[in-house]
Amino acid sequence: MRASDLELLRRTALCRAIGDDATNRLVRGAFVQALPKGATLFTEGDEAEFVHVLLKGRVCLSAAGPDGESTVVEIFPEGELFVVAAAILRLPYLVTARLATDARVLMIPVEDFRLALAGEPRLAQALLEVMARHWRLLVTQIKDLKLRPAARRLAGGLVDLADSDAGPATVRLDMDRKLLAQRLGMTPESLSRAFAALRPLGVASQGRTIRVERVEALRDYCDPARLS
Amino acid sequence: MRASDLELLRRTALCRAIGDDATNRLVRGAFVQALPKGATLFTEGDEAEFVHVLLKGRVCLSAAGPDGESTVVEIFPEGELFVVAAAILRLPYLVTARLATDARVLMIPVEDFRLALAGEPRLAQALLEVMARHWRLLVTQIKDLKLRPAARRLAGGLVDLADSDAGPATVRLDMDRKLLAQRLGMTPESLSRAFAALRPLGVASQGRTIRVERVEALRDYCDPARLS
DNA sequence: CGGGTCGTTGATACGCATCAATACATGTGG
DNA sequence: CCACATGTATTGATGCGTATCAACGACCCG
Numbered sequence: 001m002r003a004s005d006l007e008l009l010r011r012t013a014l015c016r017a018i019g020d021d022a023t024n025r026l027v028r029g030a031f032v033q034a035l036p037k038g039a040t041l042f043t044e045g046d047e048a049e050f051v052h053v054l055l056k057g058r059v060c061l062s063a064a065g066p067d068g069e070s071t072v073v074e075i076f077p078e079g080e081l082f083v084v085a086a087a088i089l090r091l092p093y094l095v096t097a098r099l100a101t102d103a104r105v106l107m108i109p110v111e112d113f114r115l116a117l118a119g120e121p122r123l124a125q126a127l128l129e130v131m132a133r134h135w136r137l138l139v140t141q142i143k144d145l146k147l148r149p150a151a152r153r154l155a156g157g158l159v160d161l162a163d164s165d166a167g168p169a170t171v172r173l174d175m176d177r178k179l180l181a182q183r184l185g186m187t188p189e190s191l192s193r194a195f196a197a198l199r200p201l202g203v204a205s206q207g208r209t210i211r212v213e214r215v216e217a218l219r220d221y222c223d224p225a226r227l228s
Numbered sequence: 229m230r231a232s233d234l235e236l237l238r239r240t241a242l243c244r245a246i247g248d249d250a251t252n253r254l255v256r257g258a259f260v261q262a263l264p265k266g267a268t269l270f271t272e273g274d275e276a277e278f279v280h281v282l283l284k285g286r287v288c289l290s291a292a293g294p295d296g297e298s299t300v301v302e303i304f305p306e307g308e309l310f311v312v313a314a315a316i317l318r319l320p321y322l323v324t325a326r327l328a329t330d331a332r333v334l335m336i337p338v339e340d341f342r343l344a345l346a347g348e349p350r351l352a353q354a355l356l357e358v359m360a361r362h363w364r365l366l367v368t369q370i371k372d373l374k375l376r377p378a379a380r381r382l383a384g385g386l387v388d389l390a391d392s393d394a395g396p397a398t399v400r401l402d403m404d405r406k407l408l409a410q411r412l413g414m415t416p417e418s419l420s421r422a423f424a425a426l427r428p429l430g431v432a433s434q435g436r437t438i439r440v441e442r443v444e445a446l447r448d449y450c451d452p453a454r455l456s
Numbered sequence: 457c458g459g460g461t462c463g464t465t466g467a468t469a470c471g472c473a474t475c476a477a478t479a480c481a482t483g484t485g486g
Numbered sequence: 487c488c489a490c491a492t493g494t495a496t497t498g499a500t501g502c503g504t505a506t507c508a509a510c511g512a513c514c515c516g
Contacts, residue, residue: 044455063367063371063375066375066376066450069375071370071375073371084360085364088356089357089361089364094368117356124352127352128355128356129317131359132313133313133317134363135313135366136319136322139313139366142299143291143322145413146293146299147293147297147298148294152294177462187504187506190504196465205463207463207512207513222294223293224294227272228322378472406495415473417473417495417497418473420496421497424497433495
């Protein structure tokens with residue numbers, strides 16, 4: 001493993017929580033793969049062989065429907081660990097992981113992972129925090145899908161992507177629009193119309209650069225009382 | 229705490245995993261409340277004061293939308309622990325918990341919970357399994373919402389509720405149809421039509437008793453390749 | 457400069473929500 | 487135990503939101 005990879009690894013929330021020693025033991029049998037955008041890490045229905053840590057890039061967890069269509073369940077940024085549930089329960093993956101960008105991925109063999117889990121109490125605790133955060137991501141998404149129309153969901157998504165939480169912001173999408181549309185539970189065409197609907201609120205989208213005049217306005221439009 | 233409550237508690241997946249001693253330490257400062265259907269355990273936005281264990285009954289985690297409408301994010305049966313995420317992260321609840329039936333609820337003060345978590349490695353490991361299962365519930369729900377129309381979602385829901393996984397089955401709903409509809413992301417009217425759509429597949433619904441001729445037929449209709 | 461992909465926009469169709477009216481079950485008090 | 491009252495499911499008519507299909511324009515890359 002490269003020094004730069006180790007540096008990225010140490011910056012992840014998990015490794016900061018468990019400390020350097022535990023990190024070293026956890027990744028003793030692990031290795032890093034540099035993979036191109038579009039590469040598949042695993043497929044729905046597979047048994048977990050590795051636990052993955054995204055050192056660089058973005059990964060997209062998607063799922064296929066009965067008729068061959070597919071959606072995006074979640075998109076994880078750098079530093080995230082996935083998919084813990086399948087590794088812990090020894091059950092087949094419910095999703096397919098595909099890289100949304102070129103990426104560097106740390107692959108921890110599941111057996112190593114389970115041993116570390118049994119031997120390092122702090123690891124289990126740190127993982128609980130990771131899973132708790134992920135749980136909240138999904139809960140928020142379910143609420144959005146069930147309660148909000150497309151344009152509001154987009155507004156919420158932009159607030160999440162924006163770096164600042166008030167005033168003007170510039171969002172650079174490091175993914176296709178198609179991917180964003182799937183994550184938000186709509187088609188690319190509807191995403192386009194959703195952007196059009198947000199124009200009066202001060203959202204200007206040119207290519208993959210989006211200019212937001214006032215983030216508060218978006219947050220308020222998505223949900224005046226939004227918690228997440 | 230009553231002997232019968234203790235008995236129910238010991239049967240939960242969590243307590244079986246951590247053993248009697250750890251269970252006793254975990255619930256030392258806890259108490260049981262018998263509450264009627266409709267009672268609110270906590271509300272969206274509240275800080276977590278307790279971690280709850282449902283000893284008897286069903287609880288419904290719901291959320292409100294911008295215009296006062298509300299949905300059901302998940303319905304938990306007896307034996308479940310909730311909401312771990314809010315307790316661990318010390319963040320406000322994203323959902324409101326309301327009892328779908330009369331129930332007995334064990335209330336563990338969060339501070340006790342956090343202390344137990346720090347002191348009992350096996351607890352953290354057992355909680356990871358609980359959260360992993362819950363994660364998969366939500367992932368499955370998101371897939372259903374994004375990929376399947378109402379009637380298929382109902383079919384999937386009935387398969388989950390059915391006791392057997394093949395052949396004939398009788399499902400007794402211990403909740404309103406309105407609640408089931410909200411859980412499935414539709415209105416009661418649409419649920420009714422969804423039942424009508426399943427009639428040709430051998431589903432007869434009379435009141436809250438539902439007769440399913442062949443569970444396989446439903447599973448297949450919902451998704452020929454369903455994993456969960 | 458031409459071919460291809462990707463984003464936009466319009467026309468139309470479909471699924472589901474909504475509103476409204478009717479039948480049904482459930483639970484209560486006589 | 488039955489009659490009644492209240493809330494609960496069904497069914498129909500209509501409208502809204504989003505998907506789908508198709509055409510067009512912008513951009514990228516060879």
